[in-house]
Amino acid sequence: MTVDTGPAPNAHTPVSERIYLALRQKIVRCELAPGTTLDTNAIARDYDVSKTPVRDAMQKLAADGLVTILPRSGYRVATITFQAVHEILDLRAAIGPHAARQAARYATPADIAELREIVAEYATPLDIGAMQQVARRFHVAIAQCSRNKRVVALSETLFDELERLLRFAIDFSVKIGEHSDEHTALVDAIEAGDGERAAAIEAEHIKSSRAFLIERLMTLGYLSAGEVQIGNVARGMDE
Secondary structure (H helix, E strand, O other): OOOOOOOOOOOOOOHHHHHHHHHHHHHHOOOOOOOOEEOHHHHHHHHOOOHHHHHHHHHHHHHOOOEEEEHHHEEEEOOOOHHHHHHHHHHHHHHHHHHHHHHHHHOOHHHHHHHHHHHHHHHOOEOHHHHHHHHHHHHHHHHHHOOOHHHHHHHHHHHHHHHHHHHHHOOOOOEOOOOHHHHHHHHHHHHOOOHHHHHHHHHHHHHHHHHHHHHHHHHOOOOOHHHHHHHHHHHHHHO
């Protein structure tokens, strides 16, 4: 499985960017688990560089919310908290339906054909990692149909962060046809130009996925009932 985390580094890529991309991929894939302390001296030795480009990479990872800066210049892979899950899923709930609604307005026949090709991939045996990548391409393609570059960029970032959550929450057993019916219905609505139906289908999909993901994270001990209860109270105060 390949995780698309952006352009591949090359010989002209600054070393701090190469370190950033390599660590980002490991964090997203959970090869570096939440809470892992990052040894900047060891990383600098691995790349045969000073600590400056390593610190630059860490600052960028911290800006992505993937690394926590500790006192006295230490670094740790960010833990999974209700606040982080809440923020990621809230943005999905805001952006997904909007992108679907706009896609129904702007999608071309070529766009529809591409979406159907992606949905067809669900008919093949996929583990959860591969399925997440299909889902990422599907929803990013819908965002691209919205003709809004910022919606596309946000969608790409959110699915990178969801990759990390899903790798902790869901087993990687092979599945066939998962979500294909609702994705087909979504494409049908977009093709028909029915923006409200497309938005409603996407909103319901995100709502059910949110409930399932939070339940799984609680079952596995990554979220506590107290965190979720406090977070829900805070959400209620904001609404």
